[in-house]
Amino acid sequence: MQLEARPSGPLRGACVPPGDKSISHRALILGALAEGETQIAGLLEGADVLHTAGAMRALGAAPERVGEGAWRILGRGRLAAPDATIDCGNSGTGVRLIIGAAAGYPLAATFTGDDSLRRRPMLRILTPLELMGARFDAAEGGRLPLTLHGGAPNGGPLRAISYTLPVASAQVKSAILLAGLNAEGVTQILEPEPTRDHTERMLKGFGAALQIEGRAIRIAGGQRLHASSVRVPSDPSSAAFAIVAALIVPGSELRAENVLLNPTRTGLFQTLIDMGADLSIENRRDASGEEVGDIVARHSSLRGIVVPPERAPSMIDEYPILAVAAACAEGDTIMRGIAELRVKESDRIALMAKGLTACGASVEEEKDALIVHGTGAPPRGGAQIATGGDHRIAMSHLVLGLAAKEPVRIDEAGMIETSFPAFPAFMRALGADIS
Numbered sequence: 001m002q003l004e005a006r007p008s009g010p011l012r013g014a015c016v017p018p019g020d021k022s023i024s025h026r027a028l029i030l031g032a033l034a035e036g037e038t039q040i041a042g043l044l045e046g047a048d049v050l051h052t053a054g055a056m057r058a059l060g061a062a063p064e065r066v067g068e069g070a071w072r073i074l075g076r077g078r079l080a081a082p083d084a085t086i087d088c089g090n091s092g093t094g095v096r097l098i099i100g101a102a103a104g105y106p107l108a109a110t111f112t113g114d115d116s117l118r119r120r121p122m123l124r125i126l127t128p129l130e131l132m133g134a135r136f137d138a139a140e141g142g143r144l145p146l147t148l149h150g151g152a153p154n155g156g157p158l159r160a161i162s163y164t165l166p167v168a169s170a171q172v173k174s175a176i177l178l179a180g181l182n183a184e185g186v187t188q189i190l191e192p193e194p195t196r197d198h199t200e201r202m203l204k205g206f207g208a209a210l211q212i213e214g215r216a217i218r219i220a221g222g223q224r225l226h227a228s229s230v231r232v233p234s235d236p237s238s239a240a241f242a243i244v245a246a247l248i249v250p251g252s253e254l255r256a257e258n259v260l261l262n263p264t265r266t267g268l269f270q271t272l273i274d275m276g277a278d279l280s281i282e283n284r285r286d287a288s289g290e291e292v293g294d295i296v297a298r299h300s301s302l303r304g305i306v307v308p309p310e311r312a313p314s315m316i317d318e319y320p321i322l323a324v325a326a327a328c329a330e331g332d333t334i335m336r337g338i339a340e341l342r343v344k345e346s347d348r349i350a351l352m353a354k355g356l357t358a359c360g361a362s363v364e365e366e367k368d369a370l371i372v373h374g375t376g377a378p379p380r381g382g383a384q385i386a387t388g389g390d391h392r393i394a395m396s397h398l399v400l401g402l403a404a405k406e407p408v409r410i411d412e413a414g415m416i417e418t419s420f421p422a423f424p425a426f427m428r429a430l431g432a433d434i435s
């Protein structure tokens with residue numbers, strides 16, 4: 001299915017973006033590892049998370065949908081061998097965290113995913129998990145499909161390691177922490193930069209003890225998790241599309257409610273404020289150990305800036321939509337230190353450079369950088385965009401189409417299901433012309 005976004009009148013109103021994808025995956029995984037019944041409210045019911053729910057069922061837990069976004073999951077305090085290959089669809093977070101969680105149990109499990117996921121690097125988790133004693137039969141280059149043989153070769157538990165992450169990755173950190181739950185000794189992870197810490201927070205919510213000291217995180221093996229209840233806040237990475245749309249469409253003012261404001265996730269909002277965006281945060285409060293609040297965004301004149309590279313982990317999924325804001329800003333926006341974008345659901349540096357250029361913007365691509373030369377007015381638009389099967393590339397270009405002079409069409413909208421199934425209707429309710 002194709003979708004087209006046309007130049008729109010002001011976007012107005014209040015909205016509640018869908019549940020946070022990172023927290024949704026973790027709620028299901030920790031619920032499966034825990035003993036007893038975990039209740040989840042506000043779960044993101046996108047394809048990525050539904051694949052994780054299916055994987056947890058295959059590994060012996062019993063997730064059950066009891067209402068819109070309301071789930072319960074009966075955990076058995078351990079994972080069991082699946083009968084069939086586990087398909088994680090498009091989700092790097094799902095597959096990497098689940099492999100980490102399963103690595104501590106004496107089971108064999110085969111994992112696969114869609115074309116995009118089968119191209120993505122898995123050695124980043126296989127290397128530390130092998131150091132802990134797990135074994136893998138993987139496709140060339142350590143890619144999916146792969147079979148995990150969990151536990152240590154002698155049938156005993158994994159051994160704890162001390163590991164410095166070679167890339168700033170919450171997925172790798174989380175995979176090691178989850179494996180560390182079933183390792184002998186204290187597992188230590190050293191992070192080069194702080195990355196999202198939802199696994200650490202949620203492990204504590206499920207009764208585990210963790211020690212966090214600067215960039216070092218330690219977890220002792222042999223801990224049991226106890227069922228909990230999790231309220232999933234709105235995903236800042238999804239809220240970002242509506243917020244940037246309001247900033248670039250004249251006359252707009254909208255309010256995104258209940259948005260996760262964990263400081264490891266708010267880099268985009270800080271960057272937009274640095275660019276001159278009229279953003280304010282109201283009603284800050286706590287939800288299941290995470291800070292949330294309402295974000296009010298009004299149309300703004302944006303100016304280009306140099307985005308601090310050390311901010312990248314706190315906005316890693318938001319560079320595509322930031323590039324759209326940058327294309328509407330006055331002056332150059334320089335985004336460096338973002339090589340990781342090339343190994344996401346698509347090569348996001350290449351696809352944003354291509355898509356924005358097709359829309360009439362002036363963009364330069366470097367190995368680990370994207371530079372957008374803004375003119376102070378939205379680019380022309382009037383192009384059909386190749387999304388490469390990437391949900392964020394799709395939604396970012398649709399947002400651009402709302403502010404451009406001519407419509408922007410995307411070649412394939414199906415992948416939006418992975419993180420934001422209701423996106424077109426959600427944006428239409430705010431006044432966007434998308435169909």
Ligand code: S3P
Nearest residue numbers: 022093168169170171172316317
């Ligand atoms: C995620 C971590 C990030 C992010 C992804 C979700 C997570 O990936 O891009 O969408 O939930 O841990 P990396 O940890 O690989 O950077």
